[in-house]
Amino acid sequence: MTLHKKITSAPKADLHVHLEGTIEAAMMFDLAARNGVTLPWASVAELHAAFGFRNLPQFLEIFYAGLQVLRTERDFFDVTYAFLKRSAADNVVYTEIHFSPQGHLERGVTWTEMMDGILGAATKAERELGIRARPILGLQRHRSEEDALKVIDAALPWKQDIVALGMGGAELGNPPSRFVNAYARARELGWKCTCHAGEEGPHGYVTEALDLLKVDRIDHGIRSIDNPALVARLARERMPLTVCPYSNVRLQAVPALASVPLIELLDAGCLATVNTDDPSYFEAYLNENFLGTARALNLTEVQTRTLIENGFKGAFLDEGQCTAYLDRLDAHWT
Ligand SMILES: Nc1ncnc2[nH]cnc12
Numbered sequence: 148m149t150l151h152k153k154i155t156s157a158p159k160a161d162l163h164v165h166l167e168g169t170i171e172a173a174m175m176f177d178l179a180a181r182n183g184v185t186l187p188w189a190s191v192a193e194l195h196a197a198f199g200f201r202n203l204p205q206f207l208e209i210f211y212a213g214l215q216v217l218r219t220e221r222d223f224f225d226v227t228y229a230f231l232k233r234s235a236a237d238n239v240v241y242t243e244i245h246f247s248p249q250g251h252l253e254r255g256v257t258w259t260e261m262m263d264g265i266l267g268a269a270t271k272a273e274r275e276l277g278i279r280a281r282p283i284l285g286l287q288r289h290r291s292e293e294d295a296l297k298v299i300d301a302a303l304p305w306k307q308d309i310v311a312l313g314m315g316g317a318e319l320g321n322p323p324s325r326f327v328n329a330y331a332r333a334r335e336l337g338w339k340c341t342c343h344a345g346e347e348g349p350h351g352y353v354t355e356a357l358d359l360l361k362v363d364r365i366d367h368g369i370r371s372i373d374n375p376a377l378v379a380r381l382a383r384e385r386m387p388l389t390v391c392p393y394s395n396v397r398l399q400a401v402p403a404l405a406s407v408p409l410i411e412l413l414d415a416g417c418l419a420t421v422n423t424d425d426p427s428y429f430e431a432y433l434n435e436n437f438l439g440t441a442r443a444l445n446l447t448e449v450q451t452r453t454l455i456e457n458g459f460k461g462a463f464l465d466e467g468q469c470t471a472y473l474d475r476l477d478a479h480w481t
């Protein structure tokens with residue numbers, strides 16, 4: 148089997164994806180029409196023309212405009228199911244999906260509408276497509292910690308359905324240290340914790356996420372590479388890093404795929420993984436992230452397999468569940 152075929156047909160995990168970053172342009176316009184929402188773009192072509200992102204904050208403006216089309220339970224169901232169907236076609240068998248309640252609640256969407264839509268689609272996709280999906284409550288870091296605590300409390304009826312607390316949004320100027328109490332609360336609830344850090348922000352934000360938020364995983368984390376002692380620590384602690392190669396290129400966090408520091412992280416013994424982030428905006432689902440990265444970095448078969456394995460090892464799964472996925476990968480690969 149060629150490496151290309153091995154990658155595309157292997158069972159894989161996507162641990163870093165934003166539900167609102169999976170809305171394909173055609174669906175965005177369908178949902179806008181269904182809900183009477185006026186988008187800032189006149190057509191799919193105009194939206195695509197806006198995809199030349201300069202940086203994270205400029206991308207987020209577009210991302211926040213796009214998510215306005217999500218209004219009802221059916222919308223959340225349709226977008227979640229479409230993403231899971233597209234991911235299953237890439238042989239993704241497990242995914243943990245960030246959703247951004249703060250971006251929806253402020254428009255009058257209810258928790259019940261969000262959760263029934265997302266969880267309903269996850270149940271149907273697991274039954275019909277064999278892909279398992281679990282939601283991560285994704286805070287927006289430009290908002291206050293008080294708002295974060297309110298959102299966490301409002302999520303309590305779904306405490307068992309939500310696998311973790313996460314946090315994304317505009318990183319620079321919004322360090323993890325602003326959210327110590329929110330993360331402490333999440334840990335009290337028994338949730339796992341993850342946080343975007345070291346994407347556009349400095350490696351010091353990764354250290355803060357570890358020391359102050361006591362996270363179980365780091366989203367992105369590529370700027371850790373600027374601090375060898377931090378890389379050694381991440382390796383020692385087997386801290387998963389959810390690297391998103393196409394996202395880094397499209398948001399100009401790195402100049403090209405060849406600059407994504409995956410080999411350096413693997414060589415140092417870090418638990419680096421490959422993920423999508425916002426696949427409809429970055430025009431790359433999981434297979435393309437693996438294939439593009441393997442090509443650009445000239446990855447060996449062993450490195451590629453390690454990255455796929457790390458996707459399961461870095462997941463919020465218990466040991467038995469993780470081993471079952473690794474056994475499936477093993478059976479596939481040999
Ligand atoms: N790449 C990214 N970084 C931070 N927040 C995000 N929200 C959606 N995509 C994001």
Ligand SMILES: [Zn+2]
Nearest residue numbers: 315343366424
């Ligand atoms: Zn992200």
